[in-house]
Amino acid sequence: MVGFILIGKGDMVVKCPYCGHEESKVIDSRPTDEGERIRRRRECLKCGRRFTTYEVIETVPLLVIKKDRSREAFDRNKLMRGLLRACEKRPVSMAKLEQVVDGIEAKLQNTLDREISSSLIGEYAMEALKDLDEVAYVRFASVYRQFQDVQTFQQELNAMIQNKRKEEEKKQKKES
Numbered sequence: 001m002v003g004f005i006l007i008g009k010g011d012m013v014v015k016c017p018y019c020g021h022e023e024s025k026v027i028d029s030r031p032t033d034e035g036e037r038i039r040r041r042r043e044c045l046k047c048g049r050r051f052t053t054y055e056v057i058e059t060v061p062l063l064v065i066k067k068d069r070s071r072e073a074f075d076r077n078k079l080m081r082g083l084l085r086a087c088e089k090r091p092v093s094m095a096k097l098e099q100v101v102d103g104i105e106a107k108l109q110n111t112l113d114r115e116i117s118s119s120l121i122g123e124y125a126m127e128a129l130k131d132l133d134e135v136a137y138v139r140f141a142s143v144y145r146q147f148q149d150v151q152t153f154q155q156e157l158n159a160m161i162q163n164k165r166k167e168e169e170k171k172q173k174k175e176s
Contacts, residue, residue, distance in 0.1 A: 014042065014053055021046035062108055063115045071115065074108065076101055083125060086140035092133050100128040134160065 013022045021044050028041040038055040062074035083097050104124045108116055122144045129137040138156065147153045 016044035016047060016049065017051050018049045019044060019047040024051075060114055064121065065115055065117045067118060074105075074116070074121075076105055079104065079121065079125065082140065082143075083129070083136075086129060086136040086143075087133060090133050090136050092136060096132060100125070100132065103128065130160075 014024055015022055016024060023045045024042040025045060026040050027043050027050065030039050031037070032039045032054070036057070040053045040055065041050060042053060043050050063071045064074050065071055080097065080101050083100060087097065104121065107124060108121070126137060126141055126144065129140050138153075138160070141147075141156055142153060145152075145156070147156070
């Protein structure tokens, strides 16, 4: 018999799935899913039967405040789809994109706010793409910032080129 326990608000009592008794002892514990869950083998103190529980960390859902002020639950798949679109036909591995999404999600979870603006998520994504692949960055920025014409696009490219030159100058100064 298998059960799940969510670790979060308050303590929970684990009832035996066979007799309903509320006291059991843990026989074995081990992490699973790269430490995301803990598998516990338990024995009921009343009937002596054994069962397995999994403890899972409960996360408070994040709400995204969209440009029209509506709210929706944060969806990492939606973020991944946007990044995949920007990186289409680019030499960016799926593993790298997973790392980017994991990093953005971790940043969002670590904020004290449970409601986050979509613009912050977009800024985090652009920041990550800028270091990962410049073409993907420009693609993402063109949609995210809603470039209206070629001039706006050119301004973004010029800013990138200028920043790159500054970084190269700093690097050369450090080497000399």
